[in-house]
Amino acid sequence: MSPLQPVRGARDILPENILTHRHVEETLCRVATCYGYSEIVTPVFEFTEVFARTLGDTSDVVTKEMYTFLDKGGDSLTLRPENTAGVARAFISGGMAQKLPLKLFYRGPMFRYERPQKGRQRQFHQVGVELLGVQGPAADVEVIALGAQYLEWLGVLDKATLELNTLGDAESRAAYRAKLVGYYQDHREKLSEDSLGRLERNPLRILDSKDEGDKAINAGAPLINESLNDASRRFFDQVQAGLDTVGVSYTLNSHMVRGLDYYCHTAFEFVTGALGAQGALLAGGRYDGLIKQLGGPSTPGTGWAAGVERLAMLDATAPAAPRPIAMVPAGNSSDVSRRVLTLTQALRGAGFRVDLGYSGNMGKRMKRANKINACAVVMIGEDELERRAATVRDMDSGEQTEVPLDSLQSHLARYR
RNA sequence: GUGGCUGUAGCUCAGUUGGUUAGAGCAUCGGCUUGUGGUGCCGAGGGUCGGGGGUUCAAAUCCCCUCAGCCACCCCA
Numbered sequence: 001m002s003p004l005q006p007v008r009g010a011r012d013i014l015p016e017n018i019l020t021h022r023h024v025e026e027t028l029c030r031v032a033t034c035y036g037y038s039e040i041v042t043p044v045f046e047f048t049e050v051f052a053r054t055l056g057d058t059s060d061v062v063t064k065e066m067y068t069f070l071d072k073g074g075d076s077l078t079l080r081p082e083n084t085a086g087v088a089r090a091f092i093s094g095g096m097a098q099k100l101p102l103k104l105f106y107r108g109p110m111f112r113y114e115r116p117q118k119g120r121q122r123q124f125h126q127v128g129v130e131l132l133g134v135q136g137p138a139a140d141v142e143v144i145a146l147g148a149q150y151l152e153w154l155g156v157l158d159k160a161t162l163e164l165n166t167l168g169d170a171e172s173r174a175a176y177r178a179k180l181v182g183y184y185q186d187h188r189e190k191l192s193e194d195s196l197g198r199l200e201r202n203p204l205r206i207l208d209s210k211d212e213g214d215k216a217i218n219a220g221a222p223l224i225n226e227s228l229n230d231a232s233r234r235f236f237d238q239v240q241a242g243l244d245t246v247g248v249s250y251t252l253n254s255h256m257v258r259g260l261d262y263y264c265h266t267a268f269e270f271v272t273g274a275l276g277a278q279g280a281l282l283a284g285g286r287y288d289g290l291i292k293q294l295g296g297p298s299t300p301g302t303g304w305a306a307g308v309e310r311l312a313m314l315d316a317t318a319p320a321a322p323r324p325i326a327m328v329p330a331g332n333s334s335d336v337s338r339r340v341l342t343l344t345q346a347l348r349g350a351g352f353r354v355d356l357g358y359s360g361n362m363g364k365r366m367k368r369a370n371k372i373n374a375c376a377v378v379m380i381g382e383d384e385l386e387r388r389a390a391t392v393r394d395m396d397s398g399e400q401t402e403v404p405l406d407s408l409q410s411h412l413a414r415y416r
Numbered sequence: 417g418u419g420g421c422u423g424u425a426g427c428u429c430a431g432u433u434g435g436u437u438a439g440a441g442c443a444u445c446g447g448c449u450u451g452u453g454g455u456g457c458c459g460a461g462g463g464u465c466g467g468g469g470g471u472u473c474a475a476a477u478c479c480c481c482u483c484a485g486c487c488a489c490c491c492c493a
Contacts, residue, residue, distance in 0.1 A: 005466090005484070060491050064417070082493085110493080115417075117486065119493080126493055194490070210489075280493055307493030330451045362451050370453035381451060395453070 009114070009122025020318035021125070024154065024311045025107045028127040031150045032105035035142065037129055040104045042086035044111075048076040054085040054262055054290055065112040067122075079111035082305060084287065085294070087130050092296035100133030100299070107308070119278030119310050128284070128305035132291070137235050139302045140266040140286060141242030147282050147304055148248045151270060155317040160270040160281050162250040164240070167204075167257065167264055168224060168232040170289070176227035177203060187217050204257040223254050232265065239266055262290040266302065275310055282306035324353040325415055326369035330362050330381030340380050343390075343408070350409055352416060369395065375415045378408070 006012060013021050029039065048068050067079040080086050083106050096102055107127040114120060129146060131139045144162070151157040167173050180203050184191060191199065192211040199206065207218055228236070243250055250268070258267050267285040275281075284304025292298040312318075325347070329340040344356045355372055357365045362379075369377050379391040390408055393400045403411045 008484070065491080112492080114491075115489095116484095117488080120491095124493070128493090205491090277488065278492075283493065305493060310493060326453095328452080332450090361449095363449060363453080366451095366453040368453085374453090377453080379452075383451085391451095393452075398453090400452085 007122070009116040011121060011123070017312075019321060020312045020315055021308060023318045024308050024315060025125075025127055027153050028105060028107060028150055028306075031146060031153055032129055034149075035103070035129075035146045037103040037105045037131075037146075040087060040090065040106050041108070042080075042083065042090050042106070044109060045077045045079050046086055046089060048078040050085050050089050050294070051078050051081060054088065054294055055081075065114055067111045067113055081112045082110055083108070083126060083128055084130060084290070084301075084303060084305070088291050088294050088296070088301070091132060091291060091299070092294060096132075097297050097299065101139075102132040103129075104132070105129045117276075117278070119275045119307070119313065121309065125308035126305045127308060128303060130301060130303035132301045133299055134302070135300050137238040137242060137266070139300075140239045141246065143284070143302050143304060144239075144243060144266075144268055145246045145248055147268075147270060147284075147306070150306070151282065151311075154311060154315050156272075156281070156311060156314045159274055159314055160272045162248065163253040163256050163269045163271060164243075164250040165253050165256045165267045166224065166228070166232065166236040166239075167267055167285070168228050169235075169264055172224075172228045172232040173264060175229075176222070176224050179222045179227060180204065180206075183221055184217070190217060207255040207257055218255065225254065235265055258285060262287040262293060264288050268304070270306075272314065274314055278310060280307075281310055281314075321373070322353055323373050323375040323415070324355040325412060326365070326372070326374040326377045327354060327356045328362060328365045328369065328377050328379045330379055330384075333382055336380060336382060336385060339385060343378070343380070343405070347409065347412070352409075352412060376412065378412075 032039075048066070051066060066081055069077060071077050087104060087106065091097070091102065105128065108125065109123050110126050111123050113122060116122060129143060131143050148157060148162065151160055168176060181199065184195075184199050184203060184206060188196065188199065190213055191206070192209065192214050195206045195209055195211065195214050198209075206214060207221065209215065209218065225233075240250075256267060256269060263285045265286040265288070269283040270281045271279040272281050273279065282304055283306075284302070286300070286302040288298075288300040290301060327340050327344050327347075329336045340356070344354050347354045355369070355374065357368050360368070366377065374395050376395055377393040379393065384390050384402070387402075388406075389402050389404050391400055392403050392408075392411060401411070
């Protein structure tokens with residue numbers, strides 16, 4: 001372990017990459033705002049109990065992926081592996097049950113102790129939305145439409161497909177689970193070792209196994225569709241009808257399930273083939289049981305989370321870095337440098353992006369102006385000072401204009 | 417957590433069967449150019465060869481351990 005490298009799976013986001021990262025986050029802010037969602041920020045750590053109770057004792061996240069530690073007061077804390085539990089906790093502690101329906105979005109770092117690979121880090125960033133307090137399928141439709149809109153604004157929607165499934169309500173899910181367990185028990189000698197474990201812990205998970213033998217068995221497995229009660233079936237139909245109405249296309253995938261226990265009804269995932277094995281870009285579903293399970297009032301919820309780094313890897317629309325105006329004093333008269341400094345201060349105060357070098361002759365400063373991709377250079381020497389003017393050079397055309405200092409700001413307005 | 421592949425300059429990579437002071441391109445910095453950027457020419461700086469140990473007269477090169485990245489599994493954003 002060298003202290004001179006970041007902790008495994010953690011990364012610096014360097015200045016040349018931050019614009020894309022920020023663009024991915026800010027686009028979510030814009031889209032979510034259009035849908036009437038407000039931002040919420042919860043702590044990056046919670047009492048371990050918050051995650052242990054909501055994620056389920058058998059989930060991988062809880063059993064092996066959490067960053068858990070004792071603080072100096074002896075409390076067990078955990079760096080959040082996802083944000084839904086934290087939002088649910090905030091909902092309860094903040095007494096927000098009076099404000100339903102509640103439409104929230106968030107962004108920030110998450111932590112999972114996993115083996116890193118492409119598109120998977122131990123500290124990574126997610127954006128997400130949560131819609132609390134809406135019973136009906138309109139909520140699921142809105143949230144999925146928001147996700148599709150978001151990917152479209154990022155310019156990555158055409159690289160993703162929306163997969164949709166239902167897990168049914170508690171009754172349907174229990175019935176299905178029983179059927180599945182029966183089926184797999186009959187084939188248990190052919191199941192992979194991993195799937196034998198799943199059979200104990202989370203039999204639904206066998207459905208999306210990548211093992212070839214498992215896949216063959218899954219081909220004959222009972223479908224959730226056959227276990228849905230009327231209410232669950234109607235709910236799923238309405239979600240699909242709603243998506244048709246808003247023009248979001250999807251494919252049904254009866255083998256897509258959820259790793260976290262609190263999901264019910266709708267499960268969905270925008271997946272891409274462009275990121276190797278890490279295909280999930282944006283995924284979520286309905287979690288009606290979560291808040292009650294945490295000790296709050298029974299409150300339905302639906303939402304999703306998306307991986308910022310994964311989206312950034314696909315995003316082609318990130319804006320170019322803004323171009324500054326460079327101030328270039330000529331000669332080394334102290335009158336000139338004082339005047340350039342006050343002008344720089346005034347321009348910056350007026351909202352211009354202005355670069356003022358720290359040293360060097362004119363040639364050096366011009367080179368620097370070029371290197372930082374300045375759109376214009378404001379040159380001032382003793383000559384200009386006498387005439388109370390500045391020479392403005394457009395760095396693309398090379399054209400130079402002498403501008404009276406009084407009208408410098410209005411002349412530079414085109415570069416703002 | 418399991419399995420496989422890979423680590424040489426800031427970046428992309430050369431480096432012969434182990435053999436002198438480890439090279440190139442790009443980038444950086446300086447000069448040609450002390451009131452004018454990009455192109456050009458000249459020059460310079462920059463390397464614990466991922467780290468540690470071992471074999472050997474001699475290791476970037478062979479062996480072991482370790483760290484990190486990548487790929488797949490597990491799982492997931």
